[in-house]
Amino acid sequence: MINSDKPQLWKNDVEASVQLYNNWFLEAAPKAYRETRLLTIEEVEQTLQWTANMTNITPEVLKSHPKALATLRMSTAPPIARDRLVGLSHGSKSLVDKMEKEGKLPSRMKEDACHAHLSKMCNVINDLLDLDLFEWRRTGEPAAPRQRELAATVIADRLCGAISDPIVRNAQEKRQLALIEAWLVDRGYTKKPHPASLPLHTMQPGTFSFRQIVVVGEDHEVNIPVDVVIQPHSPQGHNLPVLIEAKSAGDFTNTNKRRKEEATKIHQLQARYGEDISLLLFLCGYFNSGYLGYSAAEGLDWVWEHRIEDLEYAGV
Known part of the structure; x- marks a missing residue:
């Protein structure tokens, strides 16, 4: 576990995350709105x-x-x-x-x-x-x-x-992915899409891709998008990459409304690839203890944007 088993840290992390989002919003959201x-x-x-x-x-x-x-x-x-x-x-x-x-x-x-x-x-x-x-x-x-x-x-x-909400959300998602990309490139990773037609465990070590299509389902296969897929330089024994969903929110209400989305996705992934598959949330903004507790109970873990180096605990 990275953060889901450390509730004693949640309050301070939520405060830091909210502050980070608010600072970004005041600086960047008006520009994104004007450009649109x-x-x-x-x-x-x-x-x-x-x-x-x-x-x-x-x-x-x-x-x-x-x-x-x-x-x-x-x-x-x-x-x-x-x-x-x-x-x-x-x-x-x-x-x-x-x-x-x-x-x-x-x-x-x-x-x-x-x-x-x-x-x-x-x-x-x-x-x-x-x-x-x-x-x-x-x-x-x-x-x-x-x-x-x-x-x-x-x-x-x-x-x-x-x-207006999608304009801000798209700008924030673009920024989050750029932050992850810079962090990975600094550590020798190469951006290289993995064909959805190939098994997930055959992804080349030391590569990552954005908005990757991942196949789930048994009897009826379904393609689902995953924001970030990373195959570490030294893959774990099961050879499954690390999957990440970039999440941001400007208020606490919407996060609690949308929290079932990630739970559904991790259940789909585990049904196909077993318990070894992991789905991390990359969080920035208004994610309170209710959201975090629900996510932890559903088997999800997360990395805060303000502490991106926690990705190292995932083997990246």
């Missing part, structure tokens, strides 16, 4: 161009540019969520999800049905369009450059506000 907003403003400006400054919101536009739907949802007063748009238009949830997540129209949906759904969505958006933002729609005059710029910025803020 700049990219989002570009996407909004494209939608303004495609819709002739919101004067031509039609099924034809959505057929040519399905991803514009997210911007159009945020252009109404009030902005509407995906499910609300589906409900108001009596539309297809799968169609909306396909358009926004993949930027495509469903290949199996008949053209007439697709056109009908898009028409109803456009009617809802046109009826609810925020005319305080797009005043030119009300006056019939051309959009002034300053009006257009302001509208694009407001809609981008609405879009980023709806996904």
Whole structure:
């Protein structure tokens, strides 16, 4: 055990972890948000161009540019969520999800049905369009450059506000993986993906990979992603690598809601590879004793980001 069997250390570690996360958030999160907003403003400006400054919101536009739907949802007063748009238009949830997540129209949906759904969505958006933002729609005059710029910025803020948590979470995950990579490279490890088609125990010593696909299951094999997989320079007798999930959290509530995810993953791994397989959590942020106790009871161990050198106890 590294930390799961040392509850006397948990309180101090939680305090140090929370402080580390807060310091990072104050320094880096605004920058990550601003960078995403700049990219989002570009996407909004494209939608303004495609819709002739919101004067031509039609099924034809959505057929040519399905991803514009997210911007159009945020252009109404009030902005509407995906499910609300589906409900108001009596539309297809799968169609909306396909358009926004993949930027495509469903290949199996008949053209007439697709056109009908898009028409109803456009009617809802046109009826609810925020005319305080797009005043030119009300006056019939051309959009002034300053009006257009302001509208694009407001809609981008609405879009980023709806996904602010994922923006921060993605930035933190990227930073955590970069920290692990630097630590491993300093110790002579090489980043080299291990083919999912090859047995896990054949991973080359002294290598590591990120977002590695690992096969679990017996009767029905399932591929699950693991954030970090490391085969030590001197593998243990079973030759199984060390598996790590990078976890960060900005509040205590969400960690307790999500704690079953890792427990499910370790059970899947042990069912396939036996008790010798280990899954470490790489923690930064708000993980309290309730989360830690639950994880320890499920056979999970962890390394705190503020004490990354504890990876050495895992044989890395």
